[in-house]
Amino acid sequence: xxxxxxxxxRPAKKPKREQRFDEGTGRLxxxxxxxxxxxLALVVLFPIISALRESLFQSGQHLDANGxxxxxxxxxxxxxxxxIFRGDTGHRFWNAFYNxxxxxxxxxxxxxxxxxxxxxxxxxxxRGRGIVRASILVPWAIPTIISALLxxxxxxxxxxFNAIIGTQVLWSTDGWQAKLSIVIADTWKTAPFIGLLxxxxxxxxPAEVYEAAKVDGASAWKTFTRITxxxxxxxxxxxxxxxxxxxxxxxxxxxxxxxxxxxxVETLSxxxxxxxxxxRFGPAAAYATVLFLYVAVVAYMFVKILxxxxxxxxxxxxxxGGGGGKGWRRKNAVKASPGTSVxxxxxxxxx
Amino acid sequence: MAxxxxxxxxxxxxxxxxxxxxxxxxxxYCLAPFYWMLVSAFRRPSDQFSNAPIPAPFSFQNFKxxxxxxxxxxxxxxxxxxxxxxxxxxxxxxxxxAAYTLARLDFKFxxxxxxxxxxxxxxxxxxxxxxxxxLFVNIHWINTYxxxxxxxxxxxxxxxxxxxxxxxxxxxxxxEQAAMVDGCxxxxxxxxxxxxxxxxxxxxxxxxxxIAAWNEFLIALSMTNKKSIQTANVIIAQFTGTTxxxxxxxxxxxxxxxxxxxxxxxxxxxxxxxxxxxxxxxVK
Numbered sequence: 001x002x003x004x005x006x007x008x009x010r011p012a013k014k015p016k017r018e019q020r021f022d023e024g025t026g027r028l029x030x031x032x033x034x035x036x037x038x039x040l041a042l043v044v045l046f047p048i049i050s051a052l053r054e055s056l057f058q059s060g061q062h063l064d065a066n067g068x069x070x071x072x073x074x075x076x077x078x079x080x081x082x083x084i085f086r087g088d089t090g091h092r093f094w095n096a097f098y099n100x101x102x103x104x105x106x107x108x109x110x111x112x113x114x115x116x117x118x119x120x121x122x123x124x125x126x127r128g129r130g131i132v133r134a135s136i137l138v139p140w141a142i143p144t145i146i147s148a149l150l151x152x153x154x155x156x157x158x159x160x161f162n163a164i165i166g167t168q169v170l171w172s173t174d175g176w177q178a179k180l181s182i183v184i185a186d187t188w189k190t191a192p193f194i195g196l197l198x199x200x201x202x203x204x205x206p207a208e209v210y211e212a213a214k215v216d217g218a219s220a221w222k223t224f225t226r227i228t229x230x231x232x233x234x235x236x237x238x239x240x241x242x243x244x245x246x247x248x249x250x251x252x253x254x255x256x257x258x259x260x261x262x263x264x265v266e267t268l269s270x271x272x273x274x275x276x277x278x279x280r281f282g283p284a285a286a287y288a289t290v291l292f293l294y295v296a297v298v299a300y301m302f303v304k305i306l307x308x309x310x311x312x313x314x315x316x317x318x319x320x321g322g323g324g325g326k327g328w329r330r331k332n333a334v335k336a337s338p339g340t341s342v343x344x345x346x347x348x349x350x351x
Numbered sequence: 352m353a354x355x356x357x358x359x360x361x362x363x364x365x366x367x368x369x370x371x372x373x374x375x376x377x378x379x380y381c382l383a384p385f386y387w388m389l390v391s392a393f394r395r396p397s398d399q400f401s402n403a404p405i406p407a408p409f410s411f412q413n414f415k416x417x418x419x420x421x422x423x424x425x426x427x428x429x430x431x432x433x434x435x436x437x438x439x440x441x442x443x444x445x446x447x448x449a450a451y452t453l454a455r456l457d458f459k460f461x462x463x464x465x466x467x468x469x470x471x472x473x474x475x476x477x478x479x480x481x482x483x484x485x486l487f488v489n490i491h492w493i494n495t496y497x498x499x500x501x502x503x504x505x506x507x508x509x510x511x512x513x514x515x516x517x518x519x520x521x522x523x524x525x526x527e528q529a530a531m532v533d534g535c536x537x538x539x540x541x542x543x544x545x546x547x548x549x550x551x552x553x554x555x556x557x558x559x560x561x562i563a564a565w566n567e568f569l570i571a572l573s574m575t576n577k578k579s580i581q582t583a584n585v586i587i588a589q590f591t592g593t594t595x596x597x598x599x600x601x602x603x604x605x606x607x608x609x610x611x612x613x614x615x616x617x618x619x620x621x622x623x624x625x626x627x628x629x630x631x632x633x634v635k
């Protein structure tokens with residue numbers, strides 16, 4: 001029984017009856033969880049391992065060391081990975097890597113700023129909440145490829161965007177303007193969604209906190225930076241983390257809005273897709289693995305750096321008894337909360 | 352310090368109206384592009400490049416074109432419905448058991464299991480699709496429904512498990528205990544007491560899962576090359592114009608409206624629930 005204690009949510013008040021009810025739950029839980037875990041092993045674990053293996057092979061015809069033609073897969077070791085960074089493919093890879101990073105940084109920063117602003121406005125407004133909530137869900141509900149087509153239409157040479165700003169920019173062709181069109185379309189789709197998550201976070205802040213700040217004569221800006229931001233931080237971090245993960249694997253939007261084989265918007269996902277579609281599974285798997293590692297490293301660093309920061313801040317603010325407990329709880333909140341938004345946010349960008 | 356105190360008292364008209372104006376800006380920001388899609392869909396194909404804010408002669412020609420052409424859009428809608436529907440049903444069946452287990456049973460490594468399930472949804476779609484594509488080529492699954500349904504579980508299942516776990520946790524434990532005192536087995540308690548009471552949460556999860564599956568593009572694009580099996584999203588993206596290389600935006604916008612309207616209606620009807628589902632646990 002002591003063995004189960006650490007994972008229990010509220011170990012303090014556990015009635016005896018319940019413990020008897022839970023006897024042998026380990027096996028029962030394993031049985032009940034196995035369908036989910038088996039499915040996920042099949043559709044996630046297997047592909048990942050298989051991609052790792054695949055990335056070490058090269059398929060198709062080529063000549064071996066003695067000049068004989070070899071058919072089928074050959075083991076090439078880390079050749080595919082080495083090829084990624086070299087020569088022509090190297091150029092293409094670094095370009096895609098740069099684009100992916102560029103989109104992630106620019107889009108997420110813009111979306112966060114806009115989303116927080118939206119949340120603050122919505123939090124202030126008492127009327128029309130239903131309308132606002134419904135309308136901010138519309139961009140989220142529109143399939144990414146439909147919104148990509150929609151923006152392609154808006155960004156036509158003689159389209160409405162050029163008509164409004166009075167220019168003749170060829171938006172969705174190539175170059176910086178193609179990049180910008182992706183940023184605008186992505187921000188439109190997901191900034192309201194960040195706003196929604198932050199708004200939910202804002203609503204959990206008790207009104208007394210603000211009243212106290214008012215009594216103390218804090219300015220609006222001070223109230224925002226010293227009260228609102230820290231308290232809404234767990235919700236915001238989760239939203240931002242999953243937007244980052246989502247933008248790192250961005251595919252649908254540039255693929256449809258601008259198109260494949262465009263230097264200015266080609267991302268790592270598009271590169272891997274292109275290789276796979278040309279039946280070069282080895283290099284495709286290598287690209288996918290590199291992207292996967294990139295995503296993993298970014299996610300790890302994000303959680304590590306900001307997670308640590310959350311504790312540090314809580315301690316600095318409240319030295320003494322309460323500090324530790326609060327920091328622990330907050331860190332826990334950050335750790336525990338990604339889940340909801342996982343799927344939720346990932347829906348925004350499509351997988 | 353005290354002199355600055357009366358600052359909040361100056362609640363002028365700006366303070367009162369600013370939030371409302373802000374709300375209006377947000378609504379316009381969110382809906383304007385969608386409105387443009389609607390307007391473009393209802394123009395006559397000959398007016399396609401007009402930038403008038405209202406379609407002058409209202410026309411359903413684009414919609415007729417979309418459904419009458421040989422682009423297989425109707426079939427695509429049906430395929431989307433089959434794929435997204437199957438993903439939703441499968442996900443709910445498998446996910447509900449897992450979520451209930453995670454919410455109710457206390458066992459070792461519970462948090463680890465939950466973390467693993469959540470983590471699986473973070474993998475880039477493309478790194479799952481590439482090996483699965485090769486596998487499906489080998490077992491002749493290309494151009495089948497299952498080739499689109501099974502990989503979609505990789506993002507649908509974690510999402511559903513998390514949502515449902517958060518939901519089951521909110522329900523008092525005493526419910527099943529009372530049922531079991533009355534002579535139900537745990538399985539009966541789950542079936543006869545919990546499932547009916549959890550219906551709203553399950554329904555919310557179903558909508559969110561369905562929308563996610565309906566919006567899926569990469570998997571459907573990779574696993575098919577035959578029009579008769581492709582989903583609506585893939586078909587719309589590959590619409591070709593009647594005259595060579597130009598893009599048939601009018602019919603694409605009409606098709607986009609057809610694909611989006613059910614989702615928008617669902618969002619309007621169930622916005623409260625959807626918001627609750629999307630933010631459950633993430634904030635609390």
